Amino acid sequence: MKFMQDAIEVALQTKNEIPVGAVIVKNGEIIAFANNKKEELHDATAHAEILALKMAQEGLRRWRLDDCDMYVTLEPCPMCASAIIQSRIKNLYFGSYDKQYGALGSAIDLRNLHKSKMKVYGGIYEQDCDNILNSFFERLR
DSSP, X not given: OHHHHHHHHHHHTOOSSOOOEEEEEETTEEEEEEEOXXXXXTOTTOOHHHHXXXXXXXXXXXXXXXXXXXXXXXXXXXXHHHHHHHTTOSEEEEEEOOTTTOTBTTSOBHHHHHTOXXXXXXXXXXXXXXXXXXXXXXXXX
């Protein structure tokens, strides 16, 4: 799971934000990557997944990403899960489960609402992703 390791590296570059990293892959190549920038951009929608989707869509000059996979260090929230589903991502791989806000199986599963065919694989490098999040929140205390 090289691309999940790449998403972890992107998450580790996050400054003063919840450390979440996302990468989008097409034909075995990373075409987009992002980390959270809500605080930096003063934008509640500036989650890693949304920013990576925008980068990929702009780069490919199309909104459909049905030939792309996404790797993200935390299970997407409802906003991000909806955007990922609407973008037609083929496969989504995530690290940490989010029992409170996870919208692809933990708290709710928005794939049912959208009748999505997207495949979701959770718990990839889960301990590493959990450690990154736990370290961030421990520093806040």
